[in-house]
Amino acid sequence: MLQLVLFNLTNGLIVGAFYVLMALGLSLIINLSNVVNFAHGNFLAIGGYIAYTLTPYLGFWGALLVSPFLTAIFGFAIEKLMIRHVYARNHIYSLLLTFGLGFILQDACRYIWGPSPLPLGIPDVLSLPLTPDLFFVTWYRVFMVVVVVVAVGGLFALLRYTRVGMRIRAGTLDLDTVSALGVNVAALRSYNFAVGSFLAGLAGVLAAGQIGLNPNMGDDLIMPSFIAIIVGGVGSLTGTLLGGLLIGVAAALTTVFYPAGAEAVIYIIMAIVLLVRPRGLLGEEGMLT
Amino acid sequence: MSTAMTTGRAPGTRAYLQLGIIWALLLTVPAWLPMLGGYTAIAGRVLVFALAAMSFNMLLGFTGVMSFGHAAYFGLGAYGAGLTLKYVAASTPLAILAGTLLGGIAGTLFGLLLVRRRGVYFAMVTIAFGQVCFYIAYKWDSFTGGYDGLRGFLRAPIDLGFTKIDIAGNETLFYFFVLLVFGLAVGLQALILASPFGRTLLAIRENERRARFLGLPVERHIWLSFSISCFFTALAGTLYALLNNFADPLGLNYVMSGNIVMITVMGGMRTFWGPLVGAVLFVMLQDYVSSMTTNWMFFVGTVFVAVVLFFPRGLMGMLQKRSGA
Amino acid sequence: MSDEAPKLEARNVSKNFGNLKAVSGVSMRVGHGELRAIIGPNGAGKTTFFNLITGFFPPSSGEIRLDGHDISRVPAAARVKMGMGRTFQITEIFPELTVRENTRIAVETGLGFSLRAWLNAADRKRVADASEEVMTMANLTSKADRLVGELSHGDQRSAEIAMALALKPSLLLLDEPTAGMGDEETYQVTGLIRRLHRDSKYTIVLIEHDMRVVFHLADRISVLAEGKLLAEGTPEEISANEHVQNAYLGKAE
Numbered sequence: 001m002l003q004l005v006l007f008n009l010t011n012g013l014i015v016g017a018f019y020v021l022m023a024l025g026l027s028l029i030i031n032l033s034n035v036v037n038f039a040h041g042n043f044l045a046i047g048g049y050i051a052y053t054l055t056p057y058l059g060f061w062g063a064l065l066v067s068p069f070l071t072a073i074f075g076f077a078i079e080k081l082m083i084r085h086v087y088a089r090n091h092i093y094s095l096l097l098t099f100g101l102g103f104i105l106q107d108a109c110r111y112i113w114g115p116s117p118l119p120l121g122i123p124d125v126l127s128l129p130l131t132p133d134l135f136f137v138t139w140y141r142v143f144m145v146v147v148v149v150v151a152v153g154g155l156f157a158l159l160r161y162t163r164v165g166m167r168i169r170a171g172t173l174d175l176d177t178v179s180a181l182g183v184n185v186a187a188l189r190s191y192n193f194a195v196g197s198f199l200a201g202l203a204g205v206l207a208a209g210q211i212g213l214n215p216n217m218g219d220d221l222i223m224p225s226f227i228a229i230i231v232g233g234v235g236s237l238t239g240t241l242l243g244g245l246l247i248g249v250a251a252a253l254t255t256v257f258y259p260a261g262a263e264a265v266i267y268i269i270m271a272i273v274l275l276v277r278p279r280g281l282l283g284e285e286g287m288l289t
Numbered sequence: 290m291s292t293a294m295t296t297g298r299a300p301g302t303r304a305y306l307q308l309g310i311i312w313a314l315l316l317t318v319p320a321w322l323p324m325l326g327g328y329t330a331i332a333g334r335v336l337v338f339a340l341a342a343m344s345f346n347m348l349l350g351f352t353g354v355m356s357f358g359h360a361a362y363f364g365l366g367a368y369g370a371g372l373t374l375k376y377v378a379a380s381t382p383l384a385i386l387a388g389t390l391l392g393g394i395a396g397t398l399f400g401l402l403l404v405r406r407r408g409v410y411f412a413m414v415t416i417a418f419g420q421v422c423f424y425i426a427y428k429w430d431s432f433t434g435g436y437d438g439l440r441g442f443l444r445a446p447i448d449l450g451f452t453k454i455d456i457a458g459n460e461t462l463f464y465f466f467v468l469l470v471f472g473l474a475v476g477l478q479a480l481i482l483a484s485p486f487g488r489t490l491l492a493i494r495e496n497e498r499r500a501r502f503l504g505l506p507v508e509r510h511i512w513l514s515f516s517i518s519c520f521f522t523a524l525a526g527t528l529y530a531l532l533n534n535f536a537d538p539l540g541l542n543y544v545m546s547g548n549i550v551m552i553t554v555m556g557g558m559r560t561f562w563g564p565l566v567g568a569v570l571f572v573m574l575q576d577y578v579s580s581m582t583t584n585w586m587f588f589v590g591t592v593f594v595a596v597v598l599f600f601p602r603g604l605m606g607m608l609q610k611r612s613g614a
Numbered sequence: 615m616s617d618e619a620p621k622l623e624a625r626n627v628s629k630n631f632g633n634l635k636a637v638s639g640v641s642m643r644v645g646h647g648e649l650r651a652i653i654g655p656n657g658a659g660k661t662t663f664f665n666l667i668t669g670f671f672p673p674s675s676g677e678i679r680l681d682g683h684d685i686s687r688v689p690a691a692a693r694v695k696m697g698m699g700r701t702f703q704i705t706e707i708f709p710e711l712t713v714r715e716n717t718r719i720a721v722e723t724g725l726g727f728s729l730r731a732w733l734n735a736a737d738r739k740r741v742a743d744a745s746e747e748v749m750t751m752a753n754l755t756s757k758a759d760r761l762v763g764e765l766s767h768g769d770q771r772s773a774e775i776a777m778a779l780a781l782k783p784s785l786l787l788l789d790e791p792t793a794g795m796g797d798e799e800t801y802q803v804t805g806l807i808r809r810l811h812r813d814s815k816y817t818i819v820l821i822e823h824d825m826r827v828v829f830h831l832a833d834r835i836s837v838l839a840e841g842k843l844l845a846e847g848t849p850e851e852i853s854a855n856e857h858v859q860n861a862y863l864g865k866a867e
C-alpha cells in the first residue's frame with residue numbers, strides 16, 4: 001500500500017511538473033500576446049521528435065540541450081510567419097489560427113516520423129531504479145523533476161534579471177506604456193513566443209524519454225495546462241506554477257484512492273475555483289480580455 | 290435574409306433569391322445528389338453539421354463570443370437521444386426532446402459560470418467544460434458504452450396515429466425528416482436574430498462597452514445567447530445520433546468543437562447561411578480528401594489557416610462582398 | 615424637495631487610485647436645463663470625474679446626487695435608466711450596423727424591449743418613430759441606411775449622440791464631443807449640441823478642450839486642475855479669473 005501511495009505521489013509530481021512546463025509556456029504567450037496557442041501540444045511533440053532525430057548524432061544529453069533551442073527557433077519562425085498577422089484582429093482569430101496550425105503540425109509529424117509510436121533512448125544510468133525497494137522510481141523520474149525545477153527557476157530568473165525578461169514582464173502589465181517607452185513590442189512578442197516554445201520543446205524531450213513519441217502526444221497535456229492557467233489565474237505566472245502543481249498533486253492523490261476520478265478531479269478543482277474565485281487563485285481582474 | 294441580419298439593412302431581392310436557391314437545392318437533394326456520386330446520408334450529415342455550426346454561430350458570429358466547447362452540447366444531445374431510445378422508449382420525438390433538453394440545460398448551467406469571463410479566458414473555460422462531458426461519457430462504461438460509444442439503439446418510425454412515417458428504413462424519408470427539423474430550427478434562429486433581443490446580441494458583438502452604457506445587462510444577454518445556442522446545438526446532436534444509430538464519445542471531444550468552429554469560419558461567420566456552405570465544404574473535404582490521402586488533417590488545416598489569414602469573412606462573406614451586398 | 619434640488623450635484627467627491635488622488639474634494643451643482651462645461655489641463659481629473667458621475671466606478675468618498683437622490687453606489691446601467699446618457703472620448707458606436715440599427719437598438723433598450731423576441735405592430739411603430747425622431751435631431755436621416763463605421767467622424771459622433779438621446783435622457787454627459795475633429799465637423803457637432811440645449815429638455819455636461827466650443831456653448835464653466843475644482847462661473851467670469859489664466863489658459867497655446 002505504501003508503495004502504491006509513493007508510486008502515485010511521484011507520478012503526480014512528475015505529471016504536475018509537465019503541466020507546469022507546458023502551462024508556463026502557454027501562459028507567457030497569453031499574457032504578452034493575448035494568444036492561446038492551441039498548437040502548444042504540437043510544439044511539445046516537435047521538441048520530442050527533434051530529440052529523437054538528434055540522438056544518434058549527439059546522444060541523449062546533446063539532444064536534450066539542443067532540441068529545445070531548435071523548437072524555440074521553430075516557434076520564433078511560426079510567430080513571424082503567421083501568428084503576428086492576427087494580433088491586430090480580435091483574439092478569436094489567434095485561437096482559430098493556432099487550432100488550424102495544430103492540425104498541420106500533427107499531420108506533419110505523422111508524415112515525417114510515421115504514425116506509430118517511437119521510443120527515445122535514455123542513458124542507462126537514468127533507467128536504473130533509485131533503490132531496489134523503490135524499484136518503480138527510476139533515476140529518470142528524479143532527473144525530470146530536477147530539470148523542470150531548473151527550467152522554471154531559470155525562467156523566473158530570466159524574467160527578473162534580464163532586459164528582455166523585464167520588458168516581457170512590463171509588457172504583460174501595460175503594453176501601451178512599454179510601447180510608448182520605445183520598446184519594439186513586435187520583436188518582444190517574437191522572443192516571448194520563442195521562450196514559450198522552448199519550454200514546450202523541453203517538455204517534449206523529457207516526456208519522450210518516459211512515454212515515447214507519437215504524433216498526438218501533446219494532446220493529453222494541453223487540456224490540463226489550460227486548467228492550470230485557469231486555476232492559477234490568467235495574467236499571473238506564479239499562479240500558473242501554483243495551478244499546475246496543485247492539479248498535478250490532486251490528480252495523483254486521487255489516483256491512490258479512486259483511480260477513475262483522477263482526471264475528473266482536475267475539472268472539479270477548476271469548477272470550484274471558478275465558482276469561488278472566478279479570476280483564479282492569483283489572477284487579476286481586468287486582465288481577462 | 291442573411292445580409293439583412295448582419296448589416297441591418299432591409300432584406301432585398303437578392304436575399305430572397307439566395308434563400309430561394311438554398312431551399313430549392315436542399316429540397317431536391319435526393320434527385321441530384323446520386324447523379325454526382327453522393328448518397329443521401331451524406332446530405333443528412335451536411336445538414337446536421339450545418340445546424341450545429343449555425344447554432345454555434347449565433348454565439349460566434351452574432352454575439353461575438355467564442356466557445357470552443359460546443360461539442361459537449363452536441364454530444365450530450367446525441368447521448369441523450371441514444372440513451373432515451375435504448376433505455377426509455379422507442380420514440381424518435383421523445384429522443385429528440387430528451388437530447389435537446391439534456392444538452393441545452395447543461396449549457397445553460399455552464400453558462401452561468403462562464404458569462405463573466407471574456408476573450409481567451411472564455412474560450413479556455415468553454416473547452417475545459419466540454420472535456421468534462423467527454424470524460425464522463427468516456428469513463429462511464431456501463432451506461433454510455435465508454436470508448437466504443439453508445440450502440441444498440443435504432444431510430445424509430447414516427448407514429449402520427451393515422452399513418453406511420455418510416456424514417457427508420459427509408460433513407461430519403463429520413464433526409465426529409467432531418468431537413469424539416471433543420472428548417473424549423475434555423476427559421477426559429479432567424480426570427481430570434483431579427484428580434485429586438487437578437488439586435489442586442491449584435492450590439493454586444495459590435496461594442497460591449499457601448500451596449501453596457503445603453504443600460505443593457507450584457508452578462509445576462511450573453512448567457513441567454515449561450516443557452517439558446519446550446520439548445521440548438523444539442524438538437525443537432527440528437528439528429529446525429531439518429532443519423533448514425535450511434536453516439537460517439539469523440540463527438541464530445543474538443544476536436545469536434547474545433548470542427549464546428551472550422552465549418553463556421555470557413556463558411557463565413559458573419560453571415561447567416563455561411564455555416565451551411567462551410568458544412569458542405571467540410572463534409573466534402575472529410576469524405577473525398579480522406580479517401581485520397583491519409584494526411585487529410587494537413588490539408589484541412591492548411592485550408593483553414595489560409596481562410597483565417599487571408600479570407601476571414603469566409604466563403605459566404607467573400608461572395609457577398611464581391612457582389613456588393 | 616427634488617424640484618428644488620439641482621439636476622446634478624457632486625458633494626465633496628474624491629477618487630483615489632492607490633496613492634494617486636485623481637479627483638479630490640470636488641463639489642459642483644448643475645441646474646436643470648443648464649449647459650455646463652468642464653475644462654482643465656490634461657490629467658486634471660475630468661474624465662475620472664465623468665466616470666464617477668456615470669458610475670463607471672464608485673467614488674472613494676463623497677456623494678453624487680441626481681435630482682436630489684444619492685446615486686453614488688448605483689451601478690452604471692441603472693443610472694442610464696434614471697436618465698443619464700453618455701458619449702465617450704473615443705466614439706463608441708456599433709460600426710458594422712447602420713445608423714438606423716444603432717438608434718433602434720438604443721430605442722428598444724430604452725423602452726425595455728431588449729428581451730423581446732417579438733414586437734406587435736404598435737410597438738414596432740413606436741420604435742421606428744422614436745428612432746426616426748432622434749436621427750432627425752442629429753441630422754442623420756439621409757444616412758439612415760449606411761453603416762456607421764463608414765461615416766465621417768462628425769457623423770459618427772452625431773450618431774453616438776443620437777443613441778444617447780434615444781434613451782430619453784434628462785442629463786447628457788459628453789466627453790470631448792469634438793475631439794480630433796476638423797473645423798467643419800466641430801461646427802456640425804457644436805450645432806447639434808446647441809440645438810439640444812435650446813430645447814431645454816436636457817441638462818448637458820461636457821468636457822471639452824476646444825475653448826471656442828466651450829465659450830460659445832456653455833452657460834457656466836467649471837475648471838478642474840490636479841483633481842481639484844479651481845474655479846467656477848460664467849464664461850465671462852472664467853476668462854477674467856486670474857487663477858484660471860495662470861493655471862490653465864495661460865499655458866494653452
